[in-house]
Amino acid sequence: MAAGISAKQGLLSGKTSLIYRLHRKIAPKNATIQRVGEIQSVRASTNTTEDSQQSENYCLDLVRSRDYEGFVCSLLLPQEARRSSLAVRAFNVELAQVKDSVSQKTIGLMRMQFWKTAIEEIYRDDPPNQPVASELWRAVRKHSLSKRWLLRIITEREKDLDDRAYRNLQELETYSENTQSSLMYLLLECLGVKNVHADHAASHIGKSQGIVTCLRATPYLSSRRKVYLPMDICMLHGASQEDFIRSSREQIVRDVVYDIASQAHVHLQHARSFSHSVPAPATPAFLPTVVLEDYLQRVRKVDFDVFHKSLQSRNPLLPIQLYFRSWKKTY
16 A cells, blocks of 8 residues: 555656656747747837837938928927928928929829829828838828828829929919918828818918919029919010020019019918917917018018029028017917
């Protein structure tokens, strides 16, 4: 009997020893797998963070180099909207520079098609591996940005690849509404603003912005034998494209610039007429009015000589003026 008990105890002891040895062999392997999984997870998280940081820096550098005034305006937005604003502006810069960076319209159309496809993929939560697209996807997710404004900018920029002058001022205003005003609507969404008065102000600011941009680009474009100023106003004053190409400072050229600048000023005044109805959170989006006012004042001081050298340099006081207007919470 004692011998049987002793034999059973030995068998149990042997089983316990075997289980212990198996546990010793299996447990370290499982622990190693678990640690490897944790390391891979940390690395993936780190890579994602690094990619996100790189995309953010890319957009910041792009806007700073190609749209300095928009860059400063973005820095003065509330922190929760700042990064998304830079993403939207970087998207606008990417599209704006297509026209000047391609030698053939076909190539430009291919780039525009890339962005149309990219927008569709962004709204399917599957953005392409491109820094601006990645940042735009983040902005869309955070602020539920309207797809139609993004597509409208692309469509209008695509039409502009035809590389011709605007037939009339209304055509320039339509282009400005579809590009610059759409950009303003997106900035309002980044700020969480949905207000009809803010939208009306944004529409006029965008039109003014587009007209002023056309004027500011005239010296550069003329040097490349390109003139995009509205043909109806040029014909009204008897000014030809050749007058602008040779940087003429004759009165007929100044009269053309005066009429176009006056229309930009009218839109700026219309936008400000809504100031008492526009909610305070929307005013940071309208900081570009400082830039518009600055240019219109400077071109008036040189008697609407769009080729005057003082207009070719950046106003060094502009960042201070923007900050002051931001502090006052007015536009």
